[in-house]
Amino acid sequence: MSKKQKVPVPRINEETKPFWDATADRKFMLKLxxxxxxxxxxxxxxxxxxxxxxTTWVQASGKGKIYTHSTLxxxxxxxxxxxxxxxxxxxxxxxxxxxxxDTLSIDQRVEVVFRDNGEGSAMPYFKPxxx
Amino acid sequence: MLKxxxxxAGIFEHPTRYAPEKSLxxxxxxxxxxxxxxxxxxxxxxxxxxxxxDAPGMGAINMAEYLGLGLRYTDSTETGGSSPVVHVGHxxxxxxxxxxxVALITLAGKPRSAGQATGTAPRTLGSAVPESGFEAPxxxxxxxxxxxxxxxxxxxxxxxxxxxxxxxxxxxTHAQYNPNALLQDVVTVEEVVNSPMISDPLxxxxxxxxxxxxxxxxxxxxxxxxSLHRSNVKVLGHAEAPKHLNGGHVDLTFTGxxxxxxxAFKEAGITPADxxxxxxxxxxxxxxxxxxxxxxxxxxxxxxxxxxxGNLISGIGKLPFNTDGGGLCxxxxxNRGGVTKIIEAVRQLRGEAHEKVQVPNCELVLAHGTxxxxxxxxGSATLILGGEDA
Numbered sequence: 015m016s017k018k019q020k021v022p023v024p025r026i027n028e029e030t031k032p033f034w035d036a037t038a039d040r041k042f043m044l045k046l047x048x049x050x051x052x053x054x055x056x057x058x059x060x061x062x063x064x065x066x067x068x069t070t071w072v073q074a075s076g077k078g079k080i081y082t083h084s085t086l087x088x089x090x091x092x093x094x095x096x097x098x099x100x101x102x103x104x105x106x107x108x109x110x111x112x113x114x115x116d117t118l119s120i121d122q123r124v125e126v127v128f129r130d131n132g133e134g135s136a137m138p139y140f141k142p143x144x145x
Numbered sequence: 146m147l148k149x150x151x152x153x154a155g156i157f158e159h160p161t162r163y164a165p166e167k168s169l170x171x172x173x174x175x176x177x178x179x180x181x182x183x184x185x186x187x188x189x190x191x192x193x194x195x196x197x198x199d200a201p202g203m204g205a206i207n208m209a210e211y212l213g214l215g216l217r218y219t220d221s222t223e224t225g226g227s228s229p230v231v232h233v234g235h236x237x238x239x240x241x242x243x244x245x246x247v248a249l250i251t252l253a254g255k256p257r258s259a260g261q262a263t264g265t266a267p268r269t270l271g272s273a274v275p276e277s278g279f280e281a282p283x284x285x286x287x288x289x290x291x292x293x294x295x296x297x298x299x300x301x302x303x304x305x306x307x308x309x310x311x312x313x314x315x316x317x318t319h320a321q322y323n324p325n326a327l328l329q330d331v332v333t334v335e336e337v338v339n340s341p342m343i344s345d346p347l348x349x350x351x352x353x354x355x356x357x358x359x360x361x362x363x364x365x366x367x368x369x370x371x372s373l374h375r376s377n378v379k380v381l382g383h384a385e386a387p388k389h390l391n392g393g394h395v396d397l398t399f400t401g402x403x404x405x406x407x408x409a410f411k412e413a414g415i416t417p418a419d420x421x422x423x424x425x426x427x428x429x430x431x432x433x434x435x436x437x438x439x440x441x442x443x444x445x446x447x448x449x450x451x452x453x454x455g456n457l458i459s460g461i462g463k464l465p466f467n468t469d470g471g472g473l474c475x476x477x478x479x480n481r482g483g484v485t486k487i488i489e490a491v492r493q494l495r496g497e498a499h500e501k502v503q504v505p506n507c508e509l510v511l512a513h514g515t516x517x518x519x520x521x522x523x524g525s526a527t528l529i530l531g532g533e534d535a
Contacts, residue, residue, distance in 0.1 A: 024278035055393035056279040062392035084292030086344045088265045095289040104393030
């Protein structure tokens with residue numbers, strides 16, 4: 015995802031709207047289960063771990079480390095797909111941006127960065143952590 | 146238990162790898178005819194029909210009409226490339242329950258003539274799948290998803306590109322004897338690791354082919370099997386397991402075979418050490434490596450060492466695999482390798498594989514399918530077959 019490329023607009027539904035609304039405020043939200051106290055991703059109303067319907071939105075730290083990554087060299091503009099394991103313990107699919115893909119490594123610390131898509135939400139990406 | 150309650154009586158792999166002049170239903174019909182001819186049965190004998198998302202229409206209904214079938218059972222379970230492996234199990238269960246006696250399974254597609262960039266173009270699931278907004282915008286494709294699995298496997302277990310390359314070398318060694326294979330040249334480890342990088346760490350020769358064509362399988366009841374003049378193949382065990390991202394507890398170093406494998410072996414009453422030949426789903430070299438570990442042919446993490454030095458080559462190695470050249474060299478019709486996995490396993494049991502790759506005294510075989518993506522969610526299915534006396 016180069017800066018010149020258009021920022022995509024995600025498909026949003028009733029259940030995931032709060033996540034995307036919060037991206038406009040540069041917040042990365044997670045669902046937390048009120049019964050088993052575990053986070054899950056992607057966010058849903060039902061806890062996939064203990065099957066409770068008692069889930070609430072909480073703000074994530076936006077920090078984590080690379081679980082794995084792959085740079086698609088055959089793309090018109092090569093980009094890096096990755097799973098980032100957030101400090102809260104769940105892994106999210108994302109792109110690693112603002113970096114030289116050849117310098118990335120598994121377990122490297124990364125932090126969230128948002129890019130407005132002009133449709134009221136912002137796409138969260140991750141970049142190598144500053145510190 | 147399904148063991149011994151159903152038999153594979155007919156198989157057919159379409160010889161084409163490029164069929165711009167044929168329609169999709171036509172390919173389904175041609176493979177159906179081929180498998181029924183092979184069994185010594187006709188379309189009027191079919192009372193159960195099984196197909197997946199590669200067949201056009203609402204479930205199995207539109208194709209049942211096109212084929213002119215009179216049915217009392219249909220199943221259109223869709224698990225991507227593993228669908229036909231699932232279908233054999235479902236057909237055996239339906240036959241065991243008395244729901245049908247002659248089950249026809251077809252798979253066909255034309256991604257090659259459609260010019261589809263199967264591995265490197267995003268596949269839009271454009272639908273309301275719940276994960277859509279959290280995945281599609283990041284550009285997941287088949288190759289970068291499998292690339293991520295390979296990258297993690299390398300990180301955790303020290304697997305190397307050279308080890309992955311051995312999977313392709315073995316497939317190509319077999320493919321040289323298959324006149325229908327899309328790629329018939331034997332390749333070396335060096336050629337694989339020096340082929341262009343598609344998505345790190347997977348090179349072009351780590352990826353399967355894109356072909357038109359298809360295949361079909363006919364599963365029948367024991368009574369019908371007895372009436373046919375064909376060496377019948379017995380369904381000994383079958384199991385399926387979906388694997389998904391587990392609420393964000395992601396682990397890409399294993400496949401659903403970890404669950405389907407042991408269940409299938411248990412039903413068959415055998416162990417991995419008993420298997421004479423294995424058809425292992427090979428969308429990419431990493432798919433084979435992880436699946437071999439998950440099925441118990443070696444310890445988790447030892448797949449790289451296991452596949453080296455020709456250990457998958459018939460006549461040389463301990464686990465002869467994909468002796469038709471597999472999806473890596475021979476055929477991957479409709480971007481789905483499930484049916485060709487079953488077909489080559491049946492050929493091996495019947496002693497009908499090419500003489501250069503036929504496993505001597507082949508009595509117990511396995512066919513494993515992986516559908517979807519090992520980078521996200523997949524349908525895994527394991528099938529174990531034996532000869533008439535197994």
